[in-house]
Amino acid sequence: MKTMMYRDAISSALAEEMRRDEKIFVMGEDVAITGGVYKATKGLLDEFGPQRVRNTPLSEWAIAGVACGAAMCGARPVAEIMHVDFIGCCFDIVLNQMSKMAYKTNGKLNVPMVLRTQGGRGKSNGCTQSQSLESLFTHIPGLKVVMPATPKDAKGLLKSAIRDNNPVIFIEHKGLYQTKGEVPEEEYLIPLGKADVKRTGKDVTIITYSKSVLTSLDAAKELEGKGIDAEVLDLRTLVPLDFEAIRESVTKTGRVVIVHESTERTGYGAEISAQIADKLFDELDAPIVRVCGANIPVPNATLPEIESAPTVEKIVKAAVRVCQGGKWNG
């Protein structure tokens, strides 16, 4: 094992895969000389040159569409959309092209591309550079959606995403790039569609993903002091969803708190909640509770920005409520 930053785990996954398969190339805004605004493609230009590390104009529609067109012919592009908020500028490609190609052609064509992007708040970037938009993607059949929380997961999942023959939306979090974690020295893959128990516990299952995993782990520590043993289940991949991991954990704890940073209303937590209510109703000892982003644009100022997202305090409160009952004032 070695200690690595999240952003370096991304670039290291890209480099390893690009060495393995020349059909893989990277394209996006500022990905070449600077290695991206978050340095997640740093070093690639030097090793692979400008043909395979393609700096693009500010043209999201073309970035996504050209990558998709190349993938249809057999290339394996990793296209970067700098902020997930910019997806509106290329959404046709996501919604109508990359996601539907295999289905509408009955498998005659497929789109083996990864669309890397990042989202989330925490930098006072305001309402158009801080969003968590995963539900836009999980709603579209034909896409896979990956949201890693740790350097180890980021590397292993990105390598799997690149090798996947389907279009994968790979959403990083701007607040994670400089976090550090243990990463195996040897080559490894983490399969898409496998959740990971980041902390075992017996009283309540906190289901979460991306940066909210870290907040949930902090909350779990605090819950210990209140005599509540929380399990933190990191989904890692939203589509395909590892419902078996949810079943296993919820069957054990009987209580569920769902945590995500994206807007609560019709967020991915609503889907998880509905599936649990449908399939595991008899296992539940308490209502399912969500701790999510507020139903407002992400505020710019520091305190509202923090308070409009899941916090340790809110997660703790929710866990206490589902474990101990009582009136919810959340």
Place this chain on the structure above:
Amino acid sequence: MDYKELGLTKEELVEMYRMMRLIRVFEESAVAYFKQGIVIGNMHMYVGEEAVATGVCKALTKEDYIASTHRCDGHLIAKGADINAMMAELMGRENGICAGRAGKMHQTAPEVGFMSANGIVGASQTLGTGHALYCSLYAPERVSVSFFGDGGGNQGAFHEAMNMAALWKLPVIFVCENNHYAISTRVDTATAMGTFYQRAAGYGVPGVRVNGNDVLEVYAAAKEAVARARRGEGPTFIECDTYRLRGHHEGDEQTYRTREEVNEVRENNDCITRMQTLLKAEFGWTEEEDQALIKSVDDEIAAAVEFGLKGEPMKVEDMYNNLYVD
């Protein structure tokens, strides 16, 4: 346009003439079965525009790529797609070109380089540029063609794709099929300059406008553009001035134009009649030869219809297949 300067033989001219007829009869037949409820979907016909697909595809090899539009039958047929499977697809049958999944607007035939038809106007521009990027990186002997109409020419993607293609000198030919109407909106009421070809200059790309109902003019422009692309000199923009003889879709009441306007083109600038006239004048093309060709086309289309009718409709139990591939 002189066919001799283009190095075309009588056989090649007859082949182009036949291709245009084949596309037209295929579509007219599809319309007839649509009216009986056997062909299904939203029918955007290419009738009147056959010279564009025929002239462009004549300049391509089977390995070259095409990104097409909702008005795709002509591009498919001219690129060599299986018309039996196309007709079956229009009928939603399992023996269709995409097993009944695609329907009229999303037919795909990668086996002949036809990578996509599209319900989204403007999608072909970035996708076709992407095919060209693939050629540039991994298959330098190939080129890509992006077809779009005067409607698609006004999408923002046009500019993003043209700029990126020109910047990277990608082997893509942008073919704007200006058929004068985006559904009901006449081109001069939606396009500031009235025409498109001059926009190419803004990207440092050669841009030409040709009579899109003259297959020789289209072929001449395409041949030059393809040669430039294969030499690694980047994209070309060709605006084909053509005309849609049927409505935007079958059932379109066409209140936005007069019958006289349509008849004027049908009588004086129809691509098929133009080639027929040329064959008569240059090669003494006889009525017997013409009738024999028409019959062979009709027979081929009748066989396609028969093939389609024999197919089973796509099954409900198959509707979850191939959402993802392995």
